[in-house]
Amino acid sequence: MVQLPFFKKKISHYDALAQKWTDRHKELQAALWNKHSDVLDWFVNRPKQWMLSSLVGFLLLSSSGNLSAKVIPAYAQEQFLNLDKKTFFFSDLYNVLPHEIRPLIPDEENTIAQLLSNTYGVQVTSQINGIRLNRTYGYIGEEQHLALYPGNTMDSHFDNPTDASLYWSSGMAPGLGAWGYFAPSESQLTQEDKLREKYYVAVETFLSPGYMQHVAEYNNFFKYKKVLVVNPNNGRAIVADIADSGPSEWTGKSFGGSPEVMQYLGRVDGAAKGAVLVFFVQDDTVPLGPVQPLQ
Numbered sequence: 001m002v003q004l005p006f007f008k009k010k011i012s013h014y015d016a017l018a019q020k021w022t023d024r025h026k027e028l029q030a031a032l033w034n035k036h037s038d039v040l041d042w043f044v045n046r047p048k049q050w051m052l053s054s055l056v057g058f059l060l061l062s063s064s065g066n067l068s069a070k071v072i073p074a075y076a077q078e079q080f081l082n083l084d085k086k087t088f089f090f091s092d093l094y095n096v097l098p099h100e101i102r103p104l105i106p107d108e109e110n111t112i113a114q115l116l117s118n119t120y121g122v123q124v125t126s127q128i129n130g131i132r133l134n135r136t137y138g139y140i141g142e143e144q145h146l147a148l149y150p151g152n153t154m155d156s157h158f159d160n161p162t163d164a165s166l167y168w169s170s171g172m173a174p175g176l177g178a179w180g181y182f183a184p185s186e187s188q189l190t191q192e193d194k195l196r197e198k199y200y201v202a203v204e205t206f207l208s209p210g211y212m213q214h215v216a217e218y219n220n221f222f223k224y225k226k227v228l229v230v231n232p233n234n235g236r237a238i239v240a241d242i243a244d245s246g247p248s249e250w251t252g253k254s255f256g257g258s259p260e261v262m263q264y265l266g267r268v269d270g271a272a273k274g275a276v277l278v279f280f281v282q283d284d285t286v287p288l289g290p291v292q293p294l295q
Contacts (some may be wrong), residue, residue, distance in 0.1 A: 089119045089293065093232060101275050103135040112136075113279055116228060120237050121294045122286055124228045124279035131221050133278065134207035138254030140229070140276045141247060142262045144173040146197050149183045156186070159194070170259035178205070178245040179223050196224055199288040200243035202256035203227075203278070207249070226281040226288070229257070231265040231274065238264050238290045239281060264290055 096111045098104070104112065109126040117123045126136050145157055145167070154172055158164040177200070182193040203222070205211060211218045222242050230237040240261055247253045255278055257265065267274045 089115065089235060097137070097232060101138060104137050109136055109279075112277060116230060116237075116277065116279060119293050120228065120230075120291045122228055122237075122239065122291055123282040125282055126279055128221075128280050128282070131210070131218060132208060133280075134204055134209065135254050136279055137275065137277055139252060139273055140201075140255040140257050140262070140265075140267065140278075141251065141253040141273045142170065142267065143200075143202055143244065143246075143256040143258055144171050145259065146173055146177040146200065146243060147181060148193060148197055149181050149186050149189055151186070152181075166263070167259045177243045178202075178219075179243065182243075195288045196241050196243055198258060198260050199238065199240045200258045201227060201229060201240040201261060201278070202244035202246040203242050204247070204249070204254060205242075205245045226284060226286060227278050228281055228291070229255075229261065229265065230277040231267070232277060233274065234266050235293065236265050236290070237293075239286055239288050241288060 092115055093112070096108055096115070098108070104126075106126075113124050113126055126132055145154070148157065152172075154168060157172065158167070177197075182197050183189040205218065205222050208218060208222075222245075224241045224243060226239055226241050228237060229240050238261055240257070244256065247256050253273065255276060257267070257276075262268060265274075265276065
């Protein structure tokens with residue numbers, strides 16, 4: 001057997017630089033993960049459609065502005081030019097929102113209220129004239145449709161076949177909402193009445209501090225009071241109105257949402273239950289329905 005001479009592979013200057021950069025990139029990744037593992041774990045568990053932009057936004061914020069184009073993958077560089085308020089919303093919300101579902105303390109409520117106001121352009125607050133909900137952060141569950149007027153049934157509840165096909169299965173509640181019918185008759189039903197039922201929420205009015213001492217005053221305040229409801233897991237927000245009282249404490253839920261509200265918030269995974277933020281809308285002229293983050 002002929003022994004072939006051994007030739008050492010020549011490493012080009014380019015290959016050497018590439019290897020150095022690969023090693024450096026691994027070091028940066030390890031350092032970043034060690035320093036911010038809790039935040040990165042949180043981002044990884046976010047919905048896929050927000051994961052990339054949120055993570056890129058976090059990288060930008062954590063870099064003190066020193067990330068160069070070399071550090072950012074080519075496919076992600078464009079994301080830096082298109083960062084919207086939702087990206088920063090997730091990052092800021094993570095820093096203040098407790099990881100467990102519990103009542104918020106005043107400082108947390110104030111910070112989150114300001115964050116929501118700045119993100120969605122709807123001024124919100126945790127209390128008005130000393131009246132507040134028993135909590136602004138808790139679980140929400142799906143409710144049934146409410147009768148709009150005497151004689152209203154599922155057959156006459158929807159304006160169009162599309163809505164009927166989407167929400168018929170939720171059925172109609174056996175009782176009325178906290179304020180009774182939305183209109184005294186079908187002929188007197190207005191578009192505002194329809195929207196109030198379509199985008200309604202139930203809150204535990206009976207647990208609000210001071211309620212038992214001022215029942216009439218509080219009921220008058222809560223009747224169709226507008227609130228901003230936000231799913232902190234996907235950033236979806238909707239302006240709803242309080243049209244019912246509940247759910248009961250034993251359910252473990254603090255809020256209820258109409259089928260349309262729950263569908264928009266993304267709480268249709270079978271359990272139809274999840275955490276939400278609920279704050280009073282200060283301007284009653286803000287229309288009911290979904291709201292988008294400001295650009």
